[in-house]
Amino acid sequence: xxxxxxxxxxxxxxxxxxxxxxxxxxxxxxxxxxxxxxxxxxxxxxxxxxxxxxxxxxxxxxxxxxxxxxxxxxxxxxxxxxxxxxxxxxxxxxxxxxxxxxxxxxxxxxxxxxxxxxxxxxxxxxxxxxxxxxxxxxxxxxxxxxxxxxxxxxxxxxxxxxxxxxxxxxxxxxxxxxxxxxxxxxxxxxxxxxxxxxxxx
Numbered sequence: 093x094x095x096x097x098x099x100x101x102x103x104x105x106x107x108x109x110x111x112x113x114x115x116x117x118x119x120x121x122x123x124x125x126x127x128x129x130x131x132x133x134x135x136x137x138x139x140x141x142x143x144x145x146x147x148x149x150x151x152x153x154x155x156x157x158x159x160x161x162x163x164x165x166x167x168x169x170x171x172x173x174x175x176x177x178x179x180x181x182x183x184x185x186x187x188x189x190x191x192x193x194x195x196x197x198x199x200x201x202x203x204x205x206x207x208x209x210x211x212x213x214x215x216x217x218x219x220x221x222x223x224x225x226x227x228x229x230x231x232x233x234x235x236x237x238x239x240x241x242x243x244x245x246x247x248x249x250x251x252x253x254x255x256x257x258x259x260x261x262x263x264x265x266x267x268x269x270x271x272x273x274x275x276x277x278x279x280x281x282x283x284x285x286x287x288x289x290x291x292x293x
Contacts, residue, residue, distance in 0.1 A: 094192025096129075099199045100217035100269075104250045105233050106204030109223040109276030111139035114201040117221070121197050122159040129162040129191040131184075133213065134203035141165040162195065168209065177208040184209060188216055206253075214257035217269040222250075223276035234273065 101114040114130065121128045132140040144163040151158040166187065168180055191198050202213055214220060224230045231237060236246040258268050 094189050094198070096192035096195050096198050097218045098188060098192070098216050099197060099219045099221065100202060100214055101200065101221045101223070102202040102210070102214055103222050103224070103233055104204065104206055104210075104253075105230060108204070108225055108230060108233075110204065111143065111201050113221060113223045113274075113276060114140055114199050115143050118161045118197075118199045119159060121199075122161060126197055127195040128197045128199060129164075129195040131187065131191070131198065131200045132163070132165040133168075133201060133207075133209060135165055135167050137203070138165055140201040161199070162191065164191075168207065172208065180209060181212045184213065185216070206249075211253050211257050211260070214254060214269075215260040215266075217257070219270045219272065220254065220257075222271065222273045224273060226275055 099117060101110045101117070103110055111132075111134075118128050118130050130140060130144065132138055134140070141163065144160060147158055148160045150156075151160060164187065166184060188198055188200075200213060200216070202210065222233070224233065233248055233250045235244045235248050235251060237243065238245050254271065261268060
């Protein structure tokens with residue numbers, strides 16, 4: 093297991109701000125003097141990859157030292173056989189291990205949908221960041237809410253998956269990861285909805 097701290101930004105809902113958060117975290121760490129590598133697991137949309145490429149190109153054009161992380165976009169293996177999935181998990185683990193030898197932090201941006209790598213990637217985390225927008229539609233990623241009293245009545249598929257990732261870490265004698273849930277945006281209209289706002293908080 094790598095000595096670098098692994099930060100996974102995950103949420104099974106698209107549009108929650110995962111790639112933006114991943115980039116802000118990476119750049120903040122670089123500005124704090126840390127050696128940072130980033131991995132984009134969404135090899136279709138490649139939002140984080142495009143962001144890094146654009147930042148690198150702008151730094152080159154302007155001769156500014158903007159601070160750019162070492163970056164790679166992980167190409168998932170096609171197919172869904174158990175052998176293919178095992179190969180994919182092994183390849184990702186090897187990349188994280190390799191990057192961890194020369195970096196202090198490895199930031200992994202997960203896609204907004206479930207893949208065979210999702211649980212495994214979460215199990216690699218020392219810190220899991222789950223960004224949410226201010227809505228009960230987004231909160232549904234974490235659990236179900238009673239519309240009358242706003243109490244949480246159950247956990248979601250994603251929360252169940254997070255617990256499975258924690259069990260996998262425990263099975264390998266790894267400490268439990270920190271799980272940080274943050275609001276990635278706050279709408280002005282929502283600030284007036286006090287009961288709902290307090291429930292989400």
